Amino acid sequence: MQKTKTRETNTQLIDRSARYAVEMLSGTGGTRVHAWGLTVEGSTVRVSRYDASGVMQSYPIDFISKFPRFAATIVAISLFDRERWGVQIAVDYPEGAPFIPRSLSGATVSFSHGSEKHVATVEESIFFQHKIMFGRCTSIHQARGKTIGDYALTIKFSQVTASRPWTEKQILDIASAAPVPHLPEVYGCSSMPAMSKGVWGAVYFADAAAVEQGTASADVSSTGAKYDDRAMTVLVTRLYQPLKSLTKVEEFGKAFIETVHGHHELYEKANILHGDISHANLMYWRDDQGVVHGILNDFDSAIVLNAEKEDERPLELLHTGTLPFMAADLFVDDASGRPKRYRHDLEAFTYVAIWCGSRYPAQQSGQALRNWELSIETTNAWCTGLFYHMCTEKKHIVWYMDAGGLFFTPEISALFRSVRMIAGRMCAGQANLRKEKYKDEEAEPRFKAHLPGGFDYDFFCEWYPYKCQCCNVKSP
Numbered sequence: 001m002q003k004t005k006t007r008e009t010n011t012q013l014i015d016r017s018a019r020y021a022v023e024m025l026s027g028t029g030g031t032r033v034h035a036w037g038l039t040v041e042g043s044t045v046r047v048s049r050y051d052a053s054g055v056m057q058s059y060p061i062d063f064i065s066k067f068p069r070f071a072a073t074i075v076a077i078s079l080f081d082r083e084r085w086g087v088q089i090a091v092d093y094p095e096g097a098p099f100i101p102r103s104l105s106g107a108t109v110s111f112s113h114g115s116e117k118h119v120a121t122v123e124e125s126i127f128f129q130h131k132i133m134f135g136r137c138t139s140i141h142q143a144r145g146k147t148i149g150d151y152a153l154t155i156k157f158s159q160v161t162a163s164r165p166w167t168e169k170q171i172l173d174i175a176s177a178a179p180v181p182h183l184p185e186v187y188g189c190s191s192m193p194a195m196s197k198g199v200w201g202a203v204y205f206a207d208a209a210a211v212e213q214g215t216a217s218a219d220v221s222s223t224g225a226k227y228d229d230r231a232m233t234v235l236v237t238r239l240y241q242p243l244k245s246l247t248k249v250e251e252f253g254k255a256f257i258e259t260v261h262g263h264h265e266l267y268e269k270a271n272i273l274h275g276d277i278s279h280a281n282l283m284y285w286r287d288d289q290g291v292v293h294g295i296l297n298d299f300d301s302a303i304v305l306n307a308e309k310e311d312e313r314p315l316e317l318l319h320t321g322t323l324p325f326m327a328a329d330l331f332v333d334d335a336s337g338r339p340k341r342y343r344h345d346l347e348a349f350t351y352v353a354i355w356c357g358s359r360y361p362a363q364q365s366g367q368a369l370r371n372w373e374l375s376i377e378t379t380n381a382w383c384t385g386l387f388y389h390m391c392t393e394k395k396h397i398v399w400y401m402d403a404g405g406l407f408f409t410p411e412i413s414a415l416f417r418s419v420r421m422i423a424g425r426m427c428a429g430q431a432n433l434r435k436e437k438y439k440d441e442e443a444e445p446r447f448k449a450h451l452p453g454g455f456d457y458d459f460f461c462e463w464y465p466y467k468c469q470c471c472n473v474k475s476p
Contacts, residue, residue, distance in 0.1 A: 013039040014048075014057075021050035029103035029126060030139035030157055033232060034086035036077070047073060051086070052137045052159035052230050053195050090157065090192055090234050091122065104141055109155055111188025111236050113148060118188065120145040120153050120236055134228075136160060136300060142239060148187060152239035158300055162194040162229040169235065171272060171299045178269040182262030182294050184283070188236040196229045240283035240295050244356050249412050251292045252356070253466035255284040258294030260349055261468040264457045266296070267342050267449070271309065275340055276301040277348035278322035279355055303340065309448050311339050323390065324382035325351040328430055331391040342449040346460060350426055351394065353419045355379050360412045414465075421463045422455075429455035 017037040024035040034051035044060035063070040083089050087100055091107035101107070104122040111118055120143040136158045143153040160167070166174075169189035176183065195201070243259070246252040259282045266272045274281075276298060283295040301321070303311050321330070327344035358375035381393040429451025450456035461467070 013041055017048055018050065018055070021048070025050065025137070029101075029105070030141060031088050031101045031104055032086045033088050033137075033159070036086070045070065047077075049199070051195065052134055053200055053228050054134065056199070088157070088232075090190070090232055109143070109188075109234060109236065111190065111234075113187045116147075118145050118148045120148075120155060120188075122155060123152075136230075138300070143236070145187070145236075153187065154237050154239045156235040156237070158233050158235070159230040160191075160233045160300060162196065162231045166302075166304055167191065167233065168299045168302075171302045171304065174304065175266055175270045175272055178265070180262060180265045180270055182258050182296055183266075184237045184240060184295055184297050186235065186237050188234075190234045192232040192234075194229050194231040200229065238285070240285050240297060242280065243282040243284050243294065244279050244359070246284065246292065249360075249415055250466075251284075252412075253415055253464075255292045255294035256282065256353065256356075257461070257464050257466045258468050259296045260346075260457075260460065260464075262294065262296045263345060263349070267305075267309075267345075271305040271307070273303045273305060273311070273340060273342060274299065274301070274345055275303050276321050277345045277352060278325050279352050280322070282352065309342070321348070324355060324379070328391050328394060329433070341447070342457075343447060343451055343455070346449075346455070346457060347426055347451075349460070350419070350423055351382070353416075354423065355382075357412055357416045357419065418463050418465050422460055425453065425455045425459060425463075426451065429453045 017039045021035040021037055025032050034049060037048040037050065039046045039048065041060070043064045044062050046060050047058040049056040058073075061070050061073060082099065085100060088104065091104060091109050093101055094106040094108075097106070103124070105124045107122045109120050109122070111120065123142045123144060126139060126141055138156065138158045140154050140156045143155045145153050158168075167189060169186050172183060172186050243252065243255055246255065263274055263277070266274065274296065281296065281298040283297045284292045285295060286292050305311055325348040327347040330338070330340070330344060358372075358379050378393075382390055384390070432452035433447060
């Protein structure tokens with residue numbers, strides 16, 4: 001029996017085209033900042049453009065009845081330069097690089113450090129890349145700068161929201177002046193023009209002006225910017241290693257509490273809340289004596305607070321973070337009207353400790369190895385499914401630990417006896433906060449830096465077995 005070929009709907013075609021765009025943007029080593037796609041349905045074709053701000057799609061063009069228009073479109077696309085094709089232009093490519101480079105390897109970034117000019121050359125390896133289409137789309141590349149030191153650098157490319165009042169470098173400059181320890185050293189920073197200065201602005205702002213002047217045609221629906229305006233930023237820092245890669249318990253424990261301390265100093269001395277505590281943002285460096293030092297990294301989501309430790313921005317701009325580590329009460333139905341607090345970040349540190357502990361390298365076999373694998377499966381549930389289910393999974397695991405399917409290897413179990421105590425006080429504090437809010441709707445603002453019942457920075461440090469002893473040590 002012959003199969004009948006089913007024809008894809010327009011929605012399916014758009015979905016397929018978007019998947020190809022994600023592949024182009026995330027699989028080209030950071031060389032692309034936007035992608036193009038053509039979707040063909042019958043005798044019509046649509047042109048789509050994908051970038052970190054969103055998707056644009058043309059009206060359908062019938063390539064039979066409107067062939068001249070279709071031909072003009074194809075010719076126009078063929079005349080695109082690198083920038084219009086979506087090639088990353090924040091770097092200078094080496095001579096002889098393909099028109100659309102396959103990677104950033106060999107590309108250079110010029111920057112100023114103090115009064116001196118420097119050039120960093122991107123190496124082959126990609127340290128980190130967000131494989132997504134929208135949002136910051138961060139990619140971090142290892143680099144070398146011959147004139148700035150012997151050690152490796154990182155160059156971070158990130159599509160930051162243009163409305164954000166502070167750059168990552170400005171945040172770190174404020175923190176360094178406080179001074180705050182355990183922060184990355186920044187060598188250079190630059191920004192490209194916002195997307196509203198290009199095609200997005202041409203489409204939306206032109207229509208908005210026409211509407212305002214009363215000269216718009218009847219089919220104009222745009223009355224302003226209906227997209228997330230973003231700008232490519234480039235940040236050059238020293239290369240730090242992920243905290244989760246440490247295999248000695250003593251080194252992990254020491255570096256971890258140093259990042260907690262640095263975060264607290266950031267809040268107390270500089271009125272800055274990090275806002276995105278995750279396993280990927282806790283780093284370390286090793287000094288000449290081989291001693292590790294914790295580094296709190298990635299300030300794209302950091303907030304500068306006022307003197308009362310409040311964020312003055314609209315509440316809808318506040319809710320960012322990494323799902324597995326976000327505080328439990330940021331998942332509830334009324335969370336959109338709730339500002340981020342220091343206690344939310346402290347709660348995230350607790351989740352990071354549990355997450356990393358459950359993944360500590362296993363040297364066991366048999367049931368012990370199976371328990372280790374089960375722990376990874378269990379904590380993976382923190383970032384899949386509905387928000388309610390993620391929150392429920394976290395509460396269940398943190399409350400019951402071993403009984404909830406979470407096991408720690410013998411090498412790290414002593415450390416995590418203390419983490420159990422911290423997590424228990426945290427859960428009790430969450431329950432007490434719900435009771436307080438049930439009695440008094442204005443209770444929440446009173447708990448900026450702690451949960452009722454004593455879950456705060458002092459309790460965390462008291463029960464954590466490692467102490468921060470190198471607060472005056474700075475990264476070279």
